[in-house]
Amino acid sequence: MTTAPIPSPAGGPDITTQPAAALHDPGSVLARKPRPAPPGRVSASLTFAWRALLKIRRIPEQMSDVIAVPIVFTLLFTYLFGGALAGSPHGYLQFLLPGTLVMAVLLATMYTGVNLNADLGKGVYDRFRTLRIWQPAPIVGALVGDALRYLLASALVGGLGLLLGYRPGGGAPGMLLAIALVVVFALAFSWVFTLLGLVVRSSNAIMSLAVVVLFPLTLASNAFVDPHTMPGWLRAFVRVNPVTGLVTTTRAAMDGTVTPGQVGIVLAASAALTAIFAPLTMRAYRNHR
Amino acid sequence: MEAISDLAVHATGLTKRFGSTLALDGLDLAVPAGTVYGFLGPNGAGKTTTLRILATLLRPDAGTARVLGHDVVREPEAVRARISLTGQFACLDEDLTARENLRILARLVGNRGRAAHARAQELLDAFNLADVTDRPVKTWSGGMRRRLDLAASLITTPDLLFLDEPSTGLDPASRLQVWDTVQALADAGTTVLLTTQYLDEADRLASRIAVIDHGRVIAEGTPGELKAETGAGHLHIQLASPGQGEQAQAALAHLLDLPVHPDTEPGSLSVAGPAADQAALAVAHLECNGIPVAAFALARPSLDEVFLALTARIQDSSKEHAA
Structure with a gap:
């Protein structure tokens, strides 16, 4: 029943013309071992996290936005506005860097929705959804992969900042705490995009929606300028904007002046975002066809 | 009388509407356990919708379906534990290699590291895919993807396998391989529910066939019975x-x-x-x-002829027809 592989002149087997032989051994398609117990929640989620890592390795170009955006924004804001806003780029950088950190990581959350949306269209999720696994596992696992993206974006902003002369008052612990808080918040915020990824029809629509939502949220905050020069109505928005709270805490952590209350606010906001959008995401996931 | 427990699939009155389209219109289906059952009909007849409901991917608007004794809406986990679905379009990660695809799925059905690896290799060998194992699936031909997709459904041998148009777009050799696989599974006791547009495929594999049109079963029986009913060619x-x-x-x-x-x-x-x-x-x-x-x-009558003969008869006697 076996057929010898046909040697191809080019070297390796020519995979487009290689003939399909009869089954090598029809019996071996049957699993001889009894059906194993289904994986637990952690095991299933970790498998999906592994899948996300494999995909990053296979298509590294999907990381280009995560790499380019933080670098471009940090350089652009520092040298474009530094002189006008703070007298010198170097002076502005002390104020700006926590803001660009927040912006770079939050902008990276949109790819969570874009990637999920693209994944859902390919049918591989049909298979996942007919498996007896903890149903949120594919999304939780994907978020673990996204956490890696957020860490990479954070590291780039932080590293570039240090290179340009940024000196955190809080030292390395302050820097790491700031990055940890931003990544935690970004993961919570990602549930907004997992929901959008499920209910919005195309990846392009998610991108445009993300730009409309993320740019006002990050720009109309205290990330780049002190809000006291803004008109009253905008100041009111800045005050209730959750990004403002995140930037305040991030800045305080990096300056070494952070209070437990500030950390608490970020964690509470993250918990609230997750509590609202994770269940909505899972409901949309169950009803997705 | 046939006991309900002898049925791998027992659906009554399945109805599903997408917007203004009535995809399923009170579909009834009884698939005996341990058989290969053909689900025959043109595009848009409701075959895929039925399969997706039975595989717990869609909820019916009305009607009930039991798969291997479990209700698909109330006990989806129990159903998922025993089924596999091979969809109409290959359900694979295009960016990953065959080995990565199979290892991910092997873990997700509960195999541990080494066992997952061994099972992936065994299937790659069985389906003659060992040579191209480490290339991304997106560089593969349609026939090879289909075979890998089928392999992915068989990591644990399911009690019920749904195959949606298994040989659409396949070269003859790949088609034979799919048919061999279905036969091997059936011999080992797996129930196979396959949809097809080709009478010869249903004829070759299925012991019973349901013909579906406009979301209803319009004829059911053995291939011989159906052909006898619709006359010779x-x-x-x-x-x-x-x-x-x-x-x-x-x-x-x-x-x-x-x-x-x-x-x-x-x-x-x-x-x-x-x-x-x-x-x-x-x-x-x-x-x-x-x-x-x-x-x-x-x-022999083509599917078109059988199908046209059946639909024509339905229109003639729509009042007597009570499916």
Whole structure:
């Protein structure tokens, strides 16, 4: 029943013309071992996290936005506005860097929705959804992969900042705490995009929606300028904007002046975002066809 | 009477609407356990929708479905534990390699590291995919993806396998391999529910067939029963001397009591619907009466013909029909 592989002149087997032989051994398609117990929640989620890592390795170009955006924004804001806003780029950088950190990581959350949306269209999720696994596992696992993206974006902003002369008052612990808080918040915020990824029809629509939502949220905050020069109505928005709270805490952590209350606010906001959008995401996931 | 527990699939009154389209209109289905069951119908008839409901991917708007004794809406986990679905479009990660795809799935059905690796390798060997294992799936041909997709469904042998149009777009060799696999599974006791547009596929694999149209089952039975119900196919005759066409046409019409049509080629005739024994006698009759026959063929009814015959009959007797 076996057929010898046909040697191809080019070297390796020519995979487009290689003939399909009869089954090598029809019996071996049957699993001889009894059906194993289904994986637990952690095991299933970790498998999906592994899948996300494999995909990053296979298509590294999907990381280009995560790499380019933080670098471009940090350089652009520092040298474009530094002189006008703070007298010198170097002076502005002390104020700006926590803001660009927040912006770079939050902008990276949109790819969570874009990637999920693209994944859902390919049918591989049909298979996942007919498996007896903890149903949120594919999304939780994907978020673990996204956490890696957020860490990479954070590291780039932080590293570039240090290179340009940024000196955190809080030292390395302050820097790491700031990055940890931003990544935690970004993961919570990602549930907004997992929901959008499920209910919005195309990846392009998610991108445009993300730009409309993320740019006002990050720009109309205290990330780049002190809000006291803004008109009253905008100041009111800045005050209730959750990004403002995140930037305040991030800045305080990096300056070494952070209070437990500030950390608490970020964690509470993250918990609230997750509590609202994770269940909505899972409901949309169950009803997705 | 057949006990409900002997049915791998038991669906009653399945209804599903997408916007203004009624995809399923009270579909009933009973698939005996341990058989290969064919689900035959044109595009848009509701085959895929039915499969997706049975595989717990869609909820029906009305009706109930039990798969291997479990309700698909109330006990989806119990259903998922025992089924596999091979969709119409390959359900694979295009960016990953075959080995990565299979190892991920092997873990997700509960295999641990080494066992997952071993099972992936075993399937890659079985489906002759070992040579291309480490190339991303997006560089593969359609037939190879289909085989990998089927392999991915068999990491643990399911009790019920859903195959949505398994051979659409496959080259003949890949198709044979899919058929071999279905046969091996059926021999080992797996129930296979496959949708197809091809009568020959249903004929070859399935012990029973349901014909579906507009979201309802319009006929059900063994392949033989269905073909008998819809009559035989066409008898084509090529005369040795084209000049005898009219003479032959008259003789056949008289003998078979069926309309005889000359084909475009001179001396070529066709008759719709004679039984095989009558067709044989008719050919012999021509030979014995000095009208030599160069070639003849009794074509089996195509799916189109079976299907058209069935739908035409439904329209004729829509009031009596209670599916």
